[in-house]
Amino acid sequence: MVKTEHKIQPHLSKQMASSSSSSPPPSSLCKKKYKGVRMRSWGSWVSEIRAPNQKTRIWLGSYSTPEAAARAYDAALLCLKGSSANLNFPLTSSHYVPDTIMSPKSIQRVAAAAANSF
Numbered sequence: 001m002v003k004t005e006h007k008i009q010p011h012l013s014k015q016m017a018s019s020s021s022s023s024p025p026p027s028s029l030c031k032k033k034y035k036g037v038r039m040r041s042w043g044s045w046v047s048e049i050r051a052p053n054q055k056t057r058i059w060l061g062s063y064s065t066p067e068a069a070a071r072a073y074d075a076a077l078l079c080l081k082g083s084s085a086n087l088n089f090p091l092t093s094s095h096y097v098p099d100t101i102m103s104p105k106s107i108q109r110v111a112a113a114a115a116n117s118f
Helices: 002-022 066-084 104-116
Strands: 037-039 045-050 057-063
Touching: 037 066, 045 066, 045 104, 057 066, 057 104, 066 104
Parallel strands: none
Antiparallel strands: 037 045, 045 057
């Protein structure tokens, strides 16, 4: 009986190891669809953007859909980079390009307005 237990356990551990190594982790199943957008563990979508030539990020908000968060990111990117920005929605985004440097609070307001306008 002891020999049978030793034979069964290695077989089960091999089967468990092969099944766990063949299935990809859940995070790799979802592709990142929009730049600057990520999903919180409880389901809301958040957006943030890195300030140019700095290590800091500008918080753009929390949204119920990934599209709204992506539109907020696009608006902030337009404020920071102007017409040379590589947007998530290049054809449908508003083409607001400021002529002056904006503060992070101003960028947050423009991003929130862009996300809520759609």
